[in-house]
Amino acid sequence: MTSRPVAFIGARLIDPESGWDGPGALVARDGLVADVIHGGRPGGLSEDFRVIDADGAMLCPGLIDLRVRTGEPGAEPKETLESAARAAAAGGVTSIVVQPDTDPVIDDPAVADFILRRARDIGLVHVYPAGAATKGLNGQGMAEIGLMAEAGCVYVTDADRPIVDSRVMRRLLAYAGALGVLVAHRPADPWLTQGACATESEFAGRMGLAAEPVAAETIMLERDIALVELTGARLMVDQISAAAPLASLARARARGLPIIATASINHLSFNELDIGDYRTFCKLVPPLRAEDDRLALIEALASGLVDIVVSAHSPAPPEDKRLPYDEAAPGAVGLETLLPALLTLHHEGRVPLARLIHAVTLAPARAIGLSAGRLTPGAPADLVLCDIYAPRLIDAARLISKSRNSPFDGRRLQGMVRMTLVDGKVVHQSR
């Protein structure tokens, strides 16, 4: 089935590849971007075109979210691939990378294949699996990285679990590097973070919460940097969250090491004080940091030190969240709020719009080698049309995701997704 060709006119085009941020039009045909016209309108459109007047709304590549957890397989009441895909489409996210910490773990090409088959059947957005870096996420034996990459895994990671054994991490980097497979790792010293559910600070001390120092992240990141230097392999730092590790990252970059870093939208939007009276929706891994850390993270995003922003979508139903803080599950859903929350940084004048869009389109596309994430003729017509000024009150009860654990619940944001297209097909349209 071929979808009808589409022409967007009167849009504010943002093309992260050319850096263009200005008025223009875009033509999509046969699932691909056919033409991009800066500043004008396309001429000679035939009858069968669906012409959409964007009326000044932003048209940019569909978002690529490198860190999404679903509950499928193994915990479907939390989130299925289908509910996650629908949430993604509603949020303007056209590609998601699902984490391997499912049940069973994605440490086997067959499980990766299962995910891809399910995604094809659902057919809404692109779904790519991330493979486990170690078997069963045990941090010891290397998973079948080569076979999983062949099966379609776009990078390997042990998700929330740090790979403690430095020898394993070294070998993993060397092995995956030789195969051209990207390794992602969330830096966290396992002993300093043991039992912690907050960042060590005056606030956590007063609240009586077991806390980890930021040094837990810095220490492990410094180790990873040394191992990258040793192996020459590429590393993606998963969810860097504080000023001190950012300084480590900057030094590593200055030495020319092939390290990229992601930040979660939550750590760009909230600080530890948002935990308030033990709000478990703000219990995250890594825990929310101080305001100074949040501002440093925003600055790093603006400067390009942080390359990629992820939603860190992690569904948790009420029975996992309506518990005392230390017992509650960590994580927050984020697919539907990623774009409007990101736009806040533009509306507040902190990060230029084009830079923000780059961090959720071209940068993640380049990290995992996708042809999407740009408005270039021949690229897939994965697009999002968004009225970036439209105000909205986030109501968790109205989220599409099966779990409603959103820390943005009750927040006023700006940015309404009017239309999401995947391969030229409309997968979401607001009423």
Add this chain to the structure above:
Amino acid sequence: MTVIAPGADEVRQRTIPFPRRHFLSVTDLDPVQVGALLDLAEGFVVLNRQRAKKLDLLKGRTLINLFFEASTRTQSSFELAGKRLGADVVNMSPRASSVTKGETLIDTAVTLNAMQPDILVIRHGSSGAASLLSQKVDCSVINAGDGQHEHPSQALLDSLSMRRAFGRVDGLTVAICGDVLHSRVARSNVALLTMLGARVRVVGPPTLLPCDVARWGVEVHHDLREGIDGADVVMMLRLQLERMQGALVPSMREYFRLWGLDREKLAHAAPGVRVMHPGPMNRGVEIDSDVADDTGVSLIQDQVEMGVAVRMAVLTSIAARLDNR
């Protein structure tokens, strides 16, 4: 002079209804309200020393003691307080029963709420548990200890003990010594004592003090002799014996040598110093029996007595705010 215990009408007259439905933190109160509660408690101290200790101020009310953590003195103190005021008191220790069957705190709360209690007294091992419970029930919730967060009625009884010993709390120098990091008693006491105008010091090894504790408005000391120098009150905290694991302190004997309170170290405090301990004590770990049992110095027995009186005052004040339909 014989002091006569106040009658029910007098107590009713003197009771200021509690400012909130729940009592979760000492910060729920201001200094005037604290003063009024302590005054009310003084009356109950007299009452409790009589043979007839009952005053039917809470008649018809149901109080549930919900203790997820073992407790002897706090639980029996709330139980006696409730019974002396004429309430029906039910003690529950869900540790062994439904919680192990996968029932959550909220399930338990909803179940108990359906039984229409008036006051729920909760102790739980997680910080914030009392606050969570209060959001899910219709009755009043009193925090009898939530994790490492707060134990507000303990701070009130400590202030009452100090006020009776010194005639005031304002201007006293109080040294809180030992495992401040894991202590809800310390957190509630720091908040209340600083609110009432005491000068507070915390003393302990750095491994047992919270991050940035100096920003709590207290003086921080790592040397016990220095920390209690000139102090009017030395409050020792219980050292949980499992703290020996995880490299917080090396051994009991080293801890006692450096941070345990004995006569020799106590001599550095102000003349007329009083020693307190929230109990239960580890004799020979944080405190020497010689000091703990010296009634000329120790307020530890008074603390227990004040505990019942203060909880009667809290219950009376909370009940005065309850609906009286």
